[in-house]
Amino acid sequence: MTRPDDDTVPARRAVLVVVTVLGLLAVLRAPAMVHAGEGMPPGLTRSLVLGAGHGLDRVSRPLGLDGPDRWLASAFGHGGAAPSATTSELVTAGDRDRTSPGLVAPGPPPLEPLRRPSAADPLRVLVTGDSLTETLGPAVTNAAPATLRVSTETHYGTGLVRPDFFDWAARARAQVAELRPEVVIVAMGGNDGQGMTLPDGTVLAAGSDAWAAEYRRRADVIMRIWTGGGARRLVWLSLPPARSTRLDGYFRQLNTATAAAAAGVGGARYLDLVPWLSRGGAYSDYLPDASGTTALARSRDGVHLTRDGARIAAGHIVATLPGQTPADQTPAGQAGLGRPG
Template identity: 30%
Template sequence: MGLPFLPVRRRHQAKKELPTAAGLVLLLCFSLTLFACNGQRSTPERKPEASAATQPCLLFAGDSIMEGLGPVVAGMLPHTDNLKIVQAGVASTGLCRPDFYDWPTTMRTYMTTLHPKLVVICIGTNDDQSVSDVGKKYHFISPAWEQAYAHKVEELIDIIVQNGGTPIFVSPPIIGSKYLRPRIFAVREVIKQTCANRNVVFTDVWQTLADPTGNYQRFIVDSNRKKIALRTKDGTHVTQAGNTLLARAILPQIEQGLSR
């Protein structure tokens, strides 16, 4: 609100004194104007809330197992109001075929743009195949393949750690195919050993969906004798019920990682 308008006196006009009553009115208007202006200034401006850049981030990455598991885990996490959760599971991906999907490059982008505090990775169900390392190709599975694949896992760990994040690896769950089961188990063993060598958390859920004797099972029977599917028909992917069991198995490690 501006000051009351007063006509500009031209220089050639003689100066006249205002009548007393008019002067009092003018003084009152001027006082009211100052009061209004001061009232507007007295309201403090609110400080902006914490920016998205300072908001902690949790990243779920990996293959199609993580595609289904990540959202279920996120739904179980308490106190997520100030936590940015990013789902980055991509079906049919792994570490052996960067020509199909380049996880190191993708992870580097995530780390430098989102700066996640914790990265939960489930990968390996598509990695029972040849892998290239330092310009050489190694066929699955041999000691040379194991070493080359370990280098791929280490590369992912280095990218996360060097950019200020903490990795948590989750093993693939047991596989239904009798042909694939020992192959994926061998991949799991390399990831497990590499994590142990690098002092990285490895959460083993291979047996989480198995039966009491450790064998693959597609269904369980609940307390009401209702048959519940844990796995899809292909023997690899996991249903909502199965993902709930997997999520409960890995949730403590994730909560612990976020609390650090």
């Protein structure tokens, strides 16, 4: 008679171990569960995940059980102690009525030209934002002339709707102080198709008119931090079309909101990349590059750019920046970066 292997784990015990591990993960990473639920489309699954996540979060946070989650967030560049969803400068700053529907914001004042860059003293350019910058940053660096010195700072899974997860207002101020960029190129919004919480606790549903207006106001706040009243230039990149119809609808709203915000901020410019990252405005995996050769431009997720897609975008991004040709070093060429496009 064959004896069972002593190392064999009974099925019941294995199931118990798995359930225990999943339970511990749920408790220790309750904030991540809430974050994931907020990004889900409306429905039963989202309600269940958020119900469980908020309940566990209320228990784990006072007991300090969310410490591992905060440590992991810090390790992956999401900062240390985050503000609440309603105390960040991103949420509290600015005049909320300025972005009310039907109200037209005044145009930005005239700007002084940037200094003339050279290969010996190039302009400091920062590419920053969410995971969209992972391929865009290196592509812009490779496409830039010697008169531009480009660096990239990527913060994965971030955006303007969840300052409790990552506070972009605080990070933007730190970037300005630490890196002293003269031009900032921003690509973000891919994670922002979720509700936003106002200081009074009101939650704006993703896709609503109020949500779009609040996003425009937050974009205005962050753009003003990066531009510093026109002392620096900002290029805000449009989101490319998404394969998902639901996400694409959000992206179109976010593009409209950020374009409107840039129009009222001195030194800011909105750069619409959709003509080059789509086929007639519609999503396509394959797109022509500068030579006319068709390239796989989009990743499997239908949101991000491949390296070839980033190269397609980079050529048009660099074309908007000063310091690439003698003509761009004139006051007129540099002032052009300050006008919304």
